[in-house]
Amino acid sequence: xxxxxxxxxxxxxxxxxxxxxxxxxxxxxxxxxxxxxxxxxxxxxxxxxxxxxxxxxxxxxxxxxxxxxxxxxxxxxxxxxxxxxxxxxxxxxxxxxxxxxxxxxxxxxxxxxxxxxxxxxxxxxxxxxxxxxxxxxxxxxxxxxxxxxxxxxxxxxxxxxxxxxxxxxxxxxxxxxxxxxxxxxxxxxxxxxxxxxxxxxxxxxxxxxxxxxxxxxxxxxxxxxxxxxxxxxxxxxxxxxxxxxxxxxxxxxxxxxxxxxxxxxxxxxxxxxxxxxxxxxxxxxxxxxxxxxxxxxxxxxxxxxxxxxxxxxxxxxxxxxxxxxxxxxxxxxxxxxxxxxxxxxx
Amino acid sequence: xxxxxxxxxxxxxxxxxxxxxxxxxxxxxxxxxxxxxxxxxxxxxxxxxxxxxxxxxxxxxxxxxxxxxxxxxxxxxxxxxxxxxxxxxxxxxxxxxxxxxxxxxxxxxxxxxxxxxxxxxxxxxxxxxxxxxxxxxxxxxxxxxxxxxxxxxxxxxxxxxxxxxxxxxxxxxxxxxxxxxxxxxxxxxxxxxxxxxxxxxxxxxxxxxxxxxxxxxxxxxxxxxxxxxxxxxxxxxxxxxxxxxxxxxxxxxxxxxxxxxxxxxxxxxxxxxxxxxxxxxxxxxxxxxxxxxxxxxxxxxxxxxxxxxxxxxxxxxxxxxxxxxxxxxxxxxxxxxxxxxxxxxx
Numbered sequence: 001x002x003x004x005x006x007x008x009x010x011x012x013x014x015x016x017x018x019x020x021x022x023x024x025x026x027x028x029x030x031x032x033x034x035x036x037x038x039x040x041x042x043x044x045x046x047x048x049x050x051x052x053x054x055x056x057x058x059x060x061x062x063x064x065x066x067x068x069x070x071x072x073x074x075x076x077x078x079x080x081x082x083x084x085x086x087x088x089x090x091x092x093x094x095x096x097x098x099x100x101x102x103x104x105x106x107x108x109x110x111x112x113x114x115x116x117x118x119x120x121x122x123x124x125x126x127x128x129x130x131x132x133x134x135x136x137x138x139x140x141x142x143x144x145x146x147x148x149x150x151x152x153x154x155x156x157x158x159x160x161x162x163x164x165x166x167x168x169x170x171x172x173x174x175x176x177x178x179x180x181x182x183x184x185x186x187x188x189x190x191x192x193x194x195x196x197x198x199x200x201x202x203x204x205x206x207x208x209x210x211x212x213x214x215x216x217x218x219x220x221x222x223x224x225x226x227x228x229x230x231x232x233x234x235x236x237x238x239x240x241x242x243x244x245x246x247x248x249x250x251x252x253x254x255x256x257x258x259x260x261x262x263x264x265x266x267x268x269x270x271x272x273x274x275x276x277x278x279x280x281x282x283x284x285x286x287x288x289x290x291x292x293x294x295x296x297x298x299x300x301x302x303x304x305x306x307x308x309x310x311x312x313x314x315x316x317x318x319x320x321x322x323x324x325x326x327x328x329x330x331x332x333x334x335x336x337x338x339x340x341x342x343x344x345x346x
Numbered sequence: 347x348x349x350x351x352x353x354x355x356x357x358x359x360x361x362x363x364x365x366x367x368x369x370x371x372x373x374x375x376x377x378x379x380x381x382x383x384x385x386x387x388x389x390x391x392x393x394x395x396x397x398x399x400x401x402x403x404x405x406x407x408x409x410x411x412x413x414x415x416x417x418x419x420x421x422x423x424x425x426x427x428x429x430x431x432x433x434x435x436x437x438x439x440x441x442x443x444x445x446x447x448x449x450x451x452x453x454x455x456x457x458x459x460x461x462x463x464x465x466x467x468x469x470x471x472x473x474x475x476x477x478x479x480x481x482x483x484x485x486x487x488x489x490x491x492x493x494x495x496x497x498x499x500x501x502x503x504x505x506x507x508x509x510x511x512x513x514x515x516x517x518x519x520x521x522x523x524x525x526x527x528x529x530x531x532x533x534x535x536x537x538x539x540x541x542x543x544x545x546x547x548x549x550x551x552x553x554x555x556x557x558x559x560x561x562x563x564x565x566x567x568x569x570x571x572x573x574x575x576x577x578x579x580x581x582x583x584x585x586x587x588x589x590x591x592x593x594x595x596x597x598x599x600x601x602x603x604x605x606x607x608x609x610x611x612x613x614x615x616x617x618x619x620x621x622x623x624x625x626x627x628x629x630x631x632x633x634x635x636x637x638x639x640x641x642x643x644x645x646x647x648x649x650x651x652x653x654x655x656x657x658x659x660x661x662x663x664x665x666x667x668x669x670x671x672x673x674x675x676x677x678x679x680x681x682x683x684x685x686x687x688x689x690x691x692x
Contacts (some may be wrong), residue, residue, distance in 0.1 A: 001550030006350055012368065016661075022684075022690045024689065025578060025579070025683060025688075025689065026577065026579030026624070026683060027578075027579050027583055027682055027684050027685065028581055028681075028683065028684045029684045030578075031475045031587075031682070038498035047513070047514050047515075047587070047591040048439070048440065048513055048514065049409055049411075049436040049439055049440075049575075050407045050408065050409040050437055050439065050440035050502075050504070051407065051408055051409065052405055052406070052407050052440060052442075052506060053405060053406045053407070053573060055404070055405050056406070058397075058401070058403050059398055059399060059400070060399040060402070060406070060503070061396045061397065061398050061399070062396065062397055062399060062446060062448055062481055062482055062501075062503060063395055063396040063397065063448065063482050064448035064449065064450045064482050064483065064484050064499070065450065065484045065502055066450035066451065066452050066484050066485075066486040066499065067393075067486075068452060068488050079454030091396055091397050092393040093394070093395055093396065094394065094395075094398060096398075100408060102408055102409065102410035102501050104410045104411065104412035104450075104498070104499035104501075105411065105412065106412050106414060106497050108453070135408055136408055136409050136410050137410065138410050138411045138499070139412075139413050140412040140413075140414045140497075140692075141689070142414050142494060142497075142690065143689070145491065146493065146494040147492065147493065147494075148488060148492040148493075151452050151486075151488075151497065153410070153412065153450035153452070153484075153499035153501075155408075155410055155448050155450075155499075155501030156396075156606070157406070157408060157503060158396070160398060163436065165398075165484070168394065169391050169393075193668075215663050228395075229395070232370075232371060232372025232373075232376075233371070233373050234372075237372055237373055241377075241393070241503065245393040279371070292573065335372030335374075335491025336373055336374045337371060337372060337374065338368075338373050338374045339601070342371075343367045343370065343371065343487070343489070344488065344489075346486075
């Protein structure tokens with residue numbers, strides 16, 4: 001190799017190295033970053049800008065999600081696992097089997113390469129466990145002060161293997177509303193990590209793939225009308241979204257909604273309502289009331305949805321409103337979250 | 347509507363308003379932003395997190411790309427049109443007809459809503475012209491000082507309608523290398539806009555969809571071996587990427603490479619080599635030498651590739667090196683760009 005070639009040759013990333021603007025420039029340093037950090041963990045073909053998928057039969061579902069969580073690492077997860085699971089979950093909420101993911105990275109100059117590597121390896125691990133492939137990626141670097149370490153945008157392609165339509169449109173009066181588990185873990189785990197609040201025991205994020213639970217519901221032949229993962233805005237806002245989209249009222253039952261004691265304590269300390277706190281491993285399911293028990297049975301046998309319970313019903317009213325029957329037996333109106341209860345939690 | 351409902355009710359965006367953190371919180375303000383800015387221009391169904399596509403027959407191609415260009419608006423384009431065309435072009439470079447795009451927006455608190463609207467409308471316009479649909483999207487807001495106005499990450503799904511493999515692997519010794527037009531417009535348009543340099547006449551970005559040109563090549567039955575859009579790192583770096591991936595030498599001919607006079611003047615002023623400057627509407631095509639004339643004929647009839655010319659050939663050597671025959675008849679080695687010649691140009 002002549003010196004000229006060597007000048008344009010990949011430079012190995014040293015321990016302790018930080019990402020520089022040059023790592024985003026499209027040249028040899030970027031190739032080295034892509035080769036040693038991304039391709040090494042994800043197994044992507046970096047020789048071409050698009051990835052050709054195997055032929056599939058069925059309707060495809062696609063989704064995209066940006067992740068700007070701060071801090072990048074928190075109890076129970078990190079931005080990488082979160083990005084993989086968040087995108088898988090958006091596909092799962094349409095009833096689609098996740099097939100392939102793409103990931104775009106916007107890196108702030110100065111990010112330690114060791115942190116980037118840890119995130120990418122976490123993504124690879126989450127994808128492997130979920131049986132999806134990360135098929136393409138992109139890396140951009142922005143100057144110090146124009147980012148916040150790392151932003152990840154993931155897109156997913158899923159396959160709808162059945163002739164079903166899971167959508168707020170499909171919700172009917174009298175349907176049962178099932179909640180897959182306790183609320184508020186992800187939002188409070190991130191907030192406690194960010195603010196340095198030590199809960200005892202520490203609160204771990206509930207971030208996880210929801211596809212196994214959804215697949216089990218579909219495999220059981222249940223008539224799933226609507227699914228929604230309870231991320232930004234929490235269970236309350238997601239319920240209002242569905243009620244409004246369906247043009248039907250939803251009645252929730254506070255006694256059926258569980259919040260783990262450390263989460264409840266942290267929420268109380270900070271004046272937050274767990275109904276509005278984001279989750280990354282919980283969903284609501286709307287289906288005919290006659291199938292509610294069967295659905296609960298299916299969910300309780302799946303890891304991650306062992307706490308599933310009927311938490312409400314779709315009423316006869318057509319105002320698109322959500323009401324909550326409190327533990328005292330009174331009713332209170334549940335509005336949509338009006339602003340940002342917790343910024344940067346996903 | 348009771349007062350409680352009104353409190354959680356969409357608030358119309360006022361003229362002159364800026365994006366706030368609350369617009370990313372998942373509540374009523376975010377719904378209003380999504381409804382009035384994104385859904386209004388893009389026609390996306392905002393009621394569900396995934397989009398179901400119509401059934402397709404064929405192999406799918408997927409790609410993702412992040413856009414962090416600064417400034418957001420520049421002569422000949424903006425971050426929105428660039429994001430749409432950049433993703434379409436990655437699909438086109440695989441020979442795939444672009445079908446659907448997803449877009450993730452990371453917005454810095456304080457971005458004028460009027461700017462966001464202008465970007466989104468530009469995306470909608472670019473997608474409409476290209477015959478693709480933007481089917482899903484996501485919005486996150488980060489605090490002032492943790493972004494730079496707006497970052498957009500787009501993903502695309504394309505359909506490979508023919509049984510072809512367009513890949514550096516397919517390149518053969520003796521193949522012709524065709525360049526679709528003059529070099530350096532995009533990078534210099536963005537750089538001049540950023541640095542306040544006034545070229546006369548002003549340099550406009552070449553950003554455009556390359557699918558019509560690729561479709562015409564495929565429709566003509568040409569045996570396309572490899573395609574590469576000449577973005578970050580420019581024609582030089584892309585040639586090196588292909589040479590290395592193919593394990594073959596490439597010989598370029600400087601006399602066949604054109605650079606418009608204002609672009610050449612700006613490059614000279616700034617000490618930049620146009621061979622390394624990014625383009626967003628130019629590509630290189632590698633195909634059997636016997637088909638080069640036919641390919642040039644096809645390309646010259648397409649808008650945007652009227653300046654197509656044979657710019658080199660794949661040699662017999664197997665070192666993965668690129669050489670340039672200068673106008674003086676001497677040969678010089680062309681290395682990969684080693685760092686970032688121009689940061690934040692896409």
